[in-house]
Amino acid sequence: MRCRMFGREVASPIVVGSGPASFDADAMIALAKAGAGAVVTKTINLEAAQNPTRHMVQAGAGTLINCEKWSDFPMGRWLDTELPKAVDAGVPVIASVGHTKQDAAACVERIEDLGCLAIELVSYDESTVLPMLEETRRxxxxxxxxKLSPNSPDLVAHARRCVDAGADALTACDSMGPALLVDIETGAPVLGGSDGRGWLSGAQILPFTLEKVCSLRQGLAGIDVPIIGLGGVTTCQAAIQMAMAGATYIGVCSAAILKGPAFVTKLNLDVDAWLSSHGHESLDEICGEVLRHLPQKEASYHMTWDEKTCTRCGRCVRSCPYGARSIDEEGVMRVDAARCRSCGLCVSLCRSLGLA
Structure with a gap:
């Protein structure tokens, strides 16, 4: 899975995104040893963040909601201690910097001098991104x-402005929200903070991120700009989808938090095995594959049944909203063609097809 990233050979195309999993040098070193191609620091700001108690909780399988801000350390500690230690240990470090032009001006030259792989600029306000970018580029x-926000009113146009202003790559995207969880015993928000709201990341946002990455590849056609697809990758299958949607590199964040550095090692092995089993040598060979199929042409679609592979689990019968499927006393599946609407739900639920 070794590849080139920003002119340097790295261990893999997996980029651990900015977050708690990379909160200091030791954590970043562990991720690099596990096989991460690059590790993004928590966002570096002049001042350390003051986070509320209970600022990150699970919100379903493989999913988190958080109201965390930026790094717990001030800029000085990153520049004097954490970054030098990580770089000296051989970590391909991407330094996340936010959220204003002043923050960038205070540290980007030191970051370059320290030998970091790249700088990632992040802001929650689009109007500040271009001034940050121009200052950093200078x-x-x-x-x-x-790093792009999924809440952008026109993501592709904003991305194009960033590329025109000197961005060498894009991260798509950040966590989604605002989002809210409620404690049903107290009625209070699960998260701390003044309003209890937070930002969703992990498995549940994968379909949204895939759409954003695909839209960027379509909208930036002809522009050779790397995209780090970040948001929802918690399995090998999700990583493959991210590459097929148009991501050059595979970003992970929530899964690295929930499962630790071992997740990176496993993801590398699983993706490598999938590529090999499908006759590919690298993710480059499937990058943007979905675009070949767009726009899709309407095709005939007919639900069938295979007696040899069916386990008679009954999931397709229970879940058909049209009552089109049934299993008789002999275990034979019946499909009522007049009731079937070819929605495809039963196919996606079928364990014997390996899709569920």
Missing amino acids: RVSLPIIV
């Missing part, structure tokens, strides 16, 4: 990544 020759 000061350093290091590759610059802009």
Whole structure:
């Protein structure tokens, strides 16, 4: 899975995104040893963040909701201690910097001097991103990544402006929200903070991220800009989908938090095995594969049944909203063609097909 990233050979195309899993140098070193191709720091700001108690909780399988801010350490500690230690240990470090032009001006030259792989700029306000980018581009020759927000009113147009202003790559995207969880015993928000709201990340946002990455590849056609697909990758299958949607590199964040560095090792092995079993040598060979199928043409679709592979679990029968499927006393599946609407739900639920 070794590949080139921003001119350097790295262990894999997996990028651990900015978050608690990379909160300091030791954590970043562990991720690199596990096989991460690059590790993004928690976002570096002049001041350390003050987070409320209970600022990150699980919100369903493989999913988190958080109201966390930026790094718990001030900029000085990153520049003097954490970044030098990580770089000296051989970690391909992407330094996340936010959220203003002033923050960027205060640290990007030091980040370049320390030998980081790249800089990732992040802001929750689109109006500040371009000034940050222009200031950073003026000061350093290091590759610059802009982290895009999924809440952008026009993601593709914003991305194009960033590329035109000097961005070398894009991260798509950030966590989604605002989002809310409620404690049913107290009626209070599960998260701390003044309003209890947070941002969703992990498995549940994968379909949204795939759409964003695909839209960027379509909208930036002809522009050779790497995209780090970040948001929802918790399995090998999700990583493959991310590449097929158009991601150059595979970003992971919530899964690395929930499962630790071992998740990175397993993901590398699983993706490598999938590629090999499908006759591919690298993710590059499937990058943007979905675009070949767009726009889709309407095709005939007919539900059938295979007696040899069916386990008679009954999931397709229970879940058919049209009552089109039934299993008789002999275990034979009956499909009522007049009632079937070819929605495809039964296919997606079928364990014997390996899709569920």
